[in-house]
């Protein structure tokens with residue numbers, strides 16, 4: 001007898017493009033940034049890569065990166081419409 | 082210790098914005114690496130993984146019944162060892178699934194001495210089903226089942242676990258990912274049963290804005306409401322930011338009044354919580370200094 005198991009396979013976007021959830025988007029001022037990496041360390045969703053670029057397809061707009069940035073280099077800007 | 086760049090949770094889960102469990106899981110999996118299986122009982126983390134037939138989890142996850150995580154994890158670890166495999170088995174469970182519903186399976190597994198790590202992320206309520214009170218909800222916190230504030234004290238899970246003498250036991254907090262990472266690495270380097278209790282400040286559950294998850298965790302530690310420590314073969318050591326908090330703490334009111342769940346808390350209740358913190362820090366200090 002072969003039982004069919006409910007197995008999910010790993011894939012990006014398994015919960016959809018969560019960037020659509022945002023009401024505010026993080027905007028980084030590269031001049032002010034000292035590349036400390038804290039925003040990347042604290043992002044719960046790993047939406048900030050090793051070049052400190054934010055993946056807006058998935059960033060949920062929680063605001064943690066802006067709040068924790070020691071240089072205040074990230075501003076949360078309201079999304080249009 | 083350098084934290085690896087690899088991420089084991091693909092973008093993204095369906096967790097709330099600012100979710101502490103997502104952040105904790107990022108560092109638990111970074112520390113564990115690819116040769117790891119997660120055992121997850123019913124909790125937020127079982128539902129945020131994605132929609133069948135896809136999942137954001139890029140390592141094997143076994144989703145199991147609420148009460149069974151530690152029983153499954155200990156049996157799975159025994160099976161791996163019998164096949165000569167060193168695969169890490171990590172149970173990753175909420176506070177409801179640990180301090181209430183999974184406690185007997187956890188007790189049994191710790192007593193049998195199986196080689197696995199159990200991580201309880203503590204958001205201090207049954208969050209996934211709408212923030213009902215759990216045994217881990219603190220005194221005076223409002224939940225949907227304690228609308229006037231919880232009358233009972235938070236169950237002392239760590240004392241219960243310590244009574245089983247696991248090889249390694251530690252607390253951690255979502256706001257201190259490096260401390261968390263180091264402790265998971267250390268735990269997994271030892272054979273036998275290991276246990277970690279990680280504070281998870283939950284924006285919708287505790288009623289604070291999503292950008293304050295880290296700040297709330299830091300306030301918990303700086304006030305002594307949560308203490309970072311480890312017990313390595315029973316020997317207690319205070320770690321990280323809690324070393325300073327053993328000596329000098331911010332008033333616990335600065336932590337409590339920032340959260341909607343403590344709305345309406347009385348001065349007397351705050352004084353009671355403050356006294357309990359000062360008392361328990363005193364006990365920890367005595368344990369650190371003792372030779373036994």
Ligand SMILES: Cc1ncc(C[n+]2csc(CCOP(=O)(O)OP(=O)(O)O)c2C)c(N)n1
Nearest residue numbers: 123124125147175176177178206207208209
């Ligand atoms: C036996 C059983 N009872 C109840 C539930 C419903 N349920 C699913 S998740 C959950 C809450 C879990 O709380 P906790 O363990 O603290 O994890 P959290 O959701 O807070 O992350 C409940 C009650 C269930 N799935 N199985």
Ligand code: SF4
Nearest residue numbers: 033034036037039069
């Ligand atoms: S936290 Fe701020 S300063 Fe640090 S890397 Fe991020 S944007 Fe730059």
Ligand code: SF4
Nearest residue numbers: 043059060062063065
């Ligand atoms: S807003 Fe939140 S999800 Fe978006 S990049 Fe910043 S920390 Fe990550």
Ligand code: SF4
Nearest residue numbers: 096097100125208283
């Ligand atoms: S309720 Fe809390 S723990 Fe659960 S997904 Fe949302 S933020 Fe995370």
Ligand SMILES: [Mg+2]
Nearest residue numbers: 175176206208
């Ligand atoms: Mg919970």
